[in-house]
Amino acid sequence: MLDGRGAVGRKASWRLFLSGGWLVLIALLAVAAPLISPHDPLEQDLFAGRLPPIWMDGADPAYLLGTDSLGRDVLSRIIHGSRVALTVALIAGLATGFVGSALGLLAGTLRGRTDLVISRLVDIWMAFPPVLFAILLIAVLGTGLSSIVIAIVVIDWTRFCRVVRAEAMNQSKMDYIASAVVAGQGRAGILWREIGPNVLPTIVALLTLEMGIAVIVEAILSFVNLSISTDAPTWGGMIAEGRTAVYQAWWVLVFPLVVLFLTVLSFSQLGEGLKDRFDPVLR
Amino acid sequence: MSAFLTIRNLSAMLRGGTQRVLRSVDLSVEAGEVRGLVGESGAGKSMIGKAVLGILPSAVTVVEGEILLDGKNLLAMPQKERRRTIGAVAALIPQDPLTALNPTRRIGRQITDRLVDILGWSKADAHARALQLLHEVQIENPERVMASYPHELSGGMRQRVLIASAFAANPKMIIADEPTTALDVTVQKQILKLIREMQARHGTAMLFVTHDLGVVSKVCQKLSVLYSGKVVEDRAVSDFFAAPGHAYSKALLAATPKYTDPFASLLPVDEAVIAAVDEEVKAADREWRHG
Numbered sequence: 011m012l013d014g015r016g017a018v019g020r021k022a023s024w025r026l027f028l029s030g031g032w033l034v035l036i037a038l039l040a041v042a043a044p045l046i047s048p049h050d051p052l053e054q055d056l057f058a059g060r061l062p063p064i065w066m067d068g069a070d071p072a073y074l075l076g077t078d079s080l081g082r083d084v085l086s087r088i089i090h091g092s093r094v095a096l097t098v099a100l101i102a103g104l105a106t107g108f109v110g111s112a113l114g115l116l117a118g119t120l121r122g123r124t125d126l127v128i129s130r131l132v133d134i135w136m137a138f139p140p141v142l143f144a145i146l147l148i149a150v151l152g153t154g155l156s157s158i159v160i161a162i163v164v165i166d167w168t169r170f171c172r173v174v175r176a177e178a179m180n181q182s183k184m185d186y187i188a189s190a191v192v193a194g195q196g197r198a199g200i201l202w203r204e205i206g207p208n209v210l211p212t213i214v215a216l217l218t219l220e221m222g223i224a225v226i227v228e229a230i231l232s233f234v235n236l237s238i239s240t241d242a243p244t245w246g247g248m249i250a251e252g253r254t255a256v257y258q259a260w261w262v263l264v265f266p267l268v269v270l271f272l273t274v275l276s277f278s279q280l281g282e283g284l285k286d287r288f289d290p291v292l293r
Numbered sequence: 294m295s296a297f298l299t300i301r302n303l304s305a306m307l308r309g310g311t312q313r314v315l316r317s318v319d320l321s322v323e324a325g326e327v328r329g330l331v332g333e334s335g336a337g338k339s340m341i342g343k344a345v346l347g348i349l350p351s352a353v354t355v356v357e358g359e360i361l362l363d364g365k366n367l368l369a370m371p372q373k374e375r376r377r378t379i380g381a382v383a384a385l386i387p388q389d390p391l392t393a394l395n396p397t398r399r400i401g402r403q404i405t406d407r408l409v410d411i412l413g414w415s416k417a418d419a420h421a422r423a424l425q426l427l428h429e430v431q432i433e434n435p436e437r438v439m440a441s442y443p444h445e446l447s448g449g450m451r452q453r454v455l456i457a458s459a460f461a462a463n464p465k466m467i468i469a470d471e472p473t474t475a476l477d478v479t480v481q482k483q484i485l486k487l488i489r490e491m492q493a494r495h496g497t498a499m500l501f502v503t504h505d506l507g508v509v510s511k512v513c514q515k516l517s518v519l520y521s522g523k524v525v526e527d528r529a530v531s532d533f534f535a536a537p538g539h540a541y542s543k544a545l546l547a548a549t550p551k552y553t554d555p556f557a558s559l560l561p562v563d564e565a566v567i568a569a570v571d572e573e574v575k576a577a578d579r580e581w582r583h584g
């Protein structure tokens with residue numbers, strides 16, 4: 011028993027360490043981007059186009075990960091791209107989590123008509139194919155950071171709502187809620203004190219997952235050229251550009267793709283790790 | 294009016310159903326007295342307790358009758374006032390110590406919060422009271438237990454905590470819904486003894502739900518036997534064990550292992566007896582519909 015728990019603890023902490031470490035690194039890159047980027051991410055040098063990464067023949071040591079067809083430094087563009095990715099992840103993740111969890115908590119705790127209305131809304135909502143929905147929304151709202159955030163919230167709040175509602179209902183059936191009601195605890199107290207903390211681990215796990223999803227959605231929208239419309243570099247945009255010359259300069263596609271993949275993976279692993287670590291029932 | 298809790302003619306139905314789950318229940322508990330409530334699974338024992346405490350599931354509605362707690366008519370009050378009235382005098386000892394404590398909060402807070410938030414005690418007083426009660430339920434090292442989370446305690450310890458918590462606000466009435474069924478036999482005995490001691494020391498009235506007549510004989514002074522939501526027997530425990538009044542109770546008693554002779558063959562409850570009591574329930578339903 012004790013050994014088993016120890017093993018879970020160790021696995022969880024490795025997971026937390028690696029995923030958390032990667033995300034901290036990306037966050038540092040995002041914050042310090044102008045200071046640490048070796049080049050201006052927008053600066054073109056047509057004489058230095060499609061230079062390979064440093065360990066390959068014909069590389070220029072000034073461009074660690076090579077350059078794209080316009081001669082822009084891939085590393086600097088990845089570093090600057092993390093800004094958009096993390097901003098969207100943070101804002102869209104939190105906003106989606108807030109809206110979805112609040113509605114889910116209300117539905118699961120108050121039940122009755124509130125639950126009926128919210129649940130039907132979720133059902134209807136989920137009938138829309140999400141990517142199409144996103145593109146449609148951006149077409150209506152126009153491109154830009156706030157549009158992306160709104161699109162993600164509008165599409166994905168149901169994910170939180172469904173899970174949090176079910177969890178809140180589970181908790182409501184527990185005897186400790188009955189005792190709290192008997193003791194005279196009001197609705198707000200029950201929600202805030204009794205049910206809230208018990209669904210929090212679930213919310214946190216979903217939140218990190220959602221941040222990963224936000225990064226992907228942003229990348230997809232950039233890929234189809236519907237993200238923030240300024241010329242700030244984004245990972246999705248880089249992947250789209252890299253695709254056109256993948257046989258001549260694979261590095262323009264592969265490096266941002268790997269960074270995107272690791273970031274999304276880290277977000278979801280962070281969620282799992284935190285859940286294992288902080289869920290008092292599992293602990 | 295001497296009884297602390299009086300339930301009169303209480304009927305409840307499942308929403309949208311046609312059958313009553315409680316059938317014109319009459320039941321009373323005098324101040325300081327323990328009444329056992331026995332019956333087979335699904336008879337509606339918990340339903341009665343929940344009705345008194347105002348925590349009926351939303352699928353169940355009371356269709357007639359009244360519940361007087363400390364002389365106040367609960368069902369005639371607006372919800373808020375009812376909650377306050379119940380909270381001021383009654384408490385619950387739940388069945389399952391696993392789900393009866395909030396897993397995310399420390400034991401101490403769970404005992405003291407109610408005193409502080411709802412009864413307006415000072416934090417220091419509440420803390421002292423919690424310590425005293427944990428001591429009363431024979432928890433060694435109460436300070437450490439107060440700082441623990443529920444998952445750090447054994448089932449028996451949690452049930453002790455729940456008993457302490459139920460007695461914390463000096464309730465005049467406690468509803469214990471099968472407080473020992475989730476525990477193993479040796480722990481069961483200790484917890485029963487503890488509940489009886491605490492009840493006697495504090496002079497608390499108690500409605501003790503169980504399906505074990507052996508437990509009733511040790512803890513209760515009065516007894517109600519419930520069958521299919523209908524009270525078929527209501528009498529003093531000593532009388533009951535001398536001579537149960539209803540054929541169903543007699544059969545129930547015959548089907549209970551005796552401590553003096555636990556290996557004596559047990560009679561299953563006779564089918565004829567069940568048929569008779571079923572008929573009685575149906576007759577009551579007919580009368581209720583027409584009356």
Ligand SMILES: Nc1ncnc2c1ncn2[C@@H]1O[C@H](COP(=O)(O)OP(=O)(O)OP(=O)(O)O)[C@@H](O)[C@H]1O
Nearest residue numbers: 307314332333334335336337338339340341350352
């Ligand atoms: N939430 C609910 N919704 C609908 N019906 C319910 C609900 N809870 C209980 N019932 C029904 O009400 C009846 C009485 O249930 P109750 O829980 O009071 O039985 P009980 O006597 O406490 O049984 P046990 O010994 O198993 O605890 C049962 O027939 C049960 O099926």
Ligand SMILES: [Mg+2]
Nearest residue numbers: 338339340470
């Ligand atoms: Mg029950």
